[in-house]
Amino acid sequence: MDKKHKLILVEDDNALGYLLSEYLGMKGFTVTWAKDAAQAILKTKTNVFDLAILDVMLPDMDGFELSQKIKSINPELPFIFLTARSLKIDVLKGFSLGAVDYLKKPIDEEELVVRIYALLARLVNDDPQEEQASQYEIGDYLLNMDNFELNYKGKPIKLTGKEFDLLALLAKNKNQLCTHKEILTTVWDKNDYFNKKSLNVFISHLRKHLSQDPKLSIVNVSRRGFMLRVEGE
Template sequence: MENKYKLILVEDDASLGYLLSEYLGMKGFSVTWTKNAQEALKKVETNAFDLAILDIMLPDMDGFELSQKIKTINPELPFLFLTARSLKIDVLKGFSMGAVDYLKKPIDEEELVVRINALLSRLVADVDTEPQETSFEIGNYTLNTESFELKHKGEGIKLTGKEFDLLTLLAMNINQLVTHKEILTTIWDKNDYFNKKSLNVFISHLRKHLSRDPRISIVNVNRRGFMLKVDEA
């Protein structure tokens, strides 16, 4: 039975794009396949879609940037990302930008169909979804995951990419233990001795960045991991 959902697929890989568009078409979806971001934006301007499926690595702009441009045209259009990148921090970034799902390549076509149907069924049933979390209050600090900024009472603090990713992960689990394994596989994509040494260095950097509020501490928990703690005022 045809479900008649209209999808836009943005995938520059000709083989994968053809395979996915044909398979989704066989499953009853109406699929518009484009190979670059500019073509996709034109399609979104002139057509109504139920879901956008965006590859991260595109020739003219990345999928993250494309998703934000699509939102300016149609703020209600949900989107999910496809990517060959394995870093879990990319998943966090994708969700912080409003993605409803994120699939890693190689794509399992049957899983993709199941996820699409589940997502669209949920979105249709729940039109009053909560807005995505885009900032975290850490004592007197604010960490914004859209602008990639850490501020203390309005004053910006420059963070490196790794520092930002690490602080975001800790802030998502504030006052809770985040294990060494979880941190290393998420931020460094590998849990080994050398990355663990590097992690300790970045924890020291974050402690200095957060030192303006004495209520904040990053605690080393019994060699198991770290906890970002904020004591009550």
């Protein structure tokens, strides 16, 4: 991430709050952890955040009511609910109050990060003043985000939609690991065995497309994911 996004996490469970704040910090976010609604309201009044992550079950106020108080302070602040509740009515209530996402406990940290990336990217894309990367240089290749095209020294290479989405994700994170779960959730919207098998096929296709530049390789990190490696960068 070019910008270090600021998150406020509201979670009264000490173990989970510590785990999530540390994990999100490792992923490049600046995290402010509030352990109850009162702390969250105070921190929202004195800080500017890009996203709020709210536990529904808090000791002094439920997350639904807290979200409305936060919106009265900062109407533009998007929020995600975390909850152990699985009732459909709670999910619908969360979205009716303006939540941009809703995750059920136990929380999968990697999935949470993928959801945050996707939400922040969508919010940035909705901001006309925010300049977006229109292309990615990958060694001697150029990935054009406007016309969904891969070029090698000016020569276009035809990609399928999934090949393009997969290469775009790897290119945005070049020389960094993209986990299987992150890739499958982002490109296929579902992390399962059949899509994981398909992923290996698409990786093989991309390796062939990128084979003209010896500086490039898509590395399989055993049992973890893939990395687009560019030598010299």
